[in-house]
Amino acid sequence: MDTIKVKAIVLSSADYKEKDKLVTLFTIEHGIMQVIMKSVKTQKAKMKFAKEPFCFGEFLISLPSKVITGANIEDSFFELTKDIDKFYIGCAILETVKTIVVSGEKNVELFIETLKAIGCIAYNGVNDKYVLVKFLLSVFKNMGYSLALDKCSTCGQKFIGKRYLNLDFGEIVCTGCKSGNCIEISAKCHSCFKILSETSYDKLNTIKLAPKSEDEALNVLNINFERRFNKKLNLL
Numbered sequence: 001m002d003t004i005k006v007k008a009i010v011l012s013s014a015d016y017k018e019k020d021k022l023v024t025l026f027t028i029e030h031g032i033m034q035v036i037m038k039s040v041k042t043q044k045a046k047m048k049f050a051k052e053p054f055c056f057g058e059f060l061i062s063l064p065s066k067v068i069t070g071a072n073i074e075d076s077f078f079e080l081t082k083d084i085d086k087f088y089i090g091c092a093i094l095e096t097v098k099t100i101v102v103s104g105e106k107n108v109e110l111f112i113e114t115l116k117a118i119g120c121i122a123y124n125g126v127n128d129k130y131v132l133v134k135f136l137l138s139v140f141k142n143m144g145y146s147l148a149l150d151k152c153s154t155c156g157q158k159f160i161g162k163r164y165l166n167l168d169f170g171e172i173v174c175t176g177c178k179s180g181n182c183i184e185i186s187a188k189c190h191s192c193f194k195i196l197s198e199t200s201y202d203k204l205n206t207i208k209l210a211p212k213s214e215d216e217a218l219n220v221l222n223i224n225f226e227r228r229f230n231k232k233l234n235l236l
């Protein structure tokens with residue numbers, strides 16, 4: 001029997017058998033892993049805190065049984081559970097990861113981005129929706145669907161006037177290149193993408209965008225997400 005050590009974020013946990021939990025981990029080393037925590041539902045259980053979503057730390061996993069034999073939690077991001085809005089946005093981030101990361105396939109870049117995003121919601125006193133917009137923009141980039149911020153994806157000219165999201169390809173194009181299945185994106189929303197994409201998580205609390213631009217941004221990103229990954233996110 002082998003034991004492996006992984007760094008991971010708990011994405012979700014569900015009841016399993018009488019006293020156990022089936023925990024979905026996003027690990028740096030192996031992407032998503034489904035593991036078992038034994039007897040964690042009892043009050044005295046040593047690892048009962050390690051099964052909660054958002055927990056980040058080191059886990060020891062016994063193979064091939066996939067039973068967790070040890071956990072050293074570095075941060076539980078407990079702050080996220082105290083505020084319902086923060087909690088929902090945090091859950092949307094974990095849900096996004098669960099949807100796009102393939103089991104067993106590592107994605108270090110997305111792991112780091114996820115950790116930064118949930119840390120930012122928990123501790124930085126930011127508009128939570130800004131964090132989610134920034135996170136989703138990075139998800140599209142990570143999955144090979146970068147959204148054009150300065151120049152049209154098709155002709156490469158700077159954007160002047162109207163711009164559109166082409167739903168067939170997940171790209172932002174100008175009026176001249178608009179074709180097929182497109183939705184218009186307001187300049188305010190596009191500017192929200194650009195600013196959030198170019199501002200680091202630790203500086204997000206210093207910016208203020210046009211009112212409601214983050215709502216339009218989330219709506220557009222949600223539509224794009226559904227088209228790219230066949231899943232609707234419950235964002236708003």
Ligand SMILES: [Zn+2]
Nearest residue numbers: 152155174177
């Ligand atoms: Zn164009």
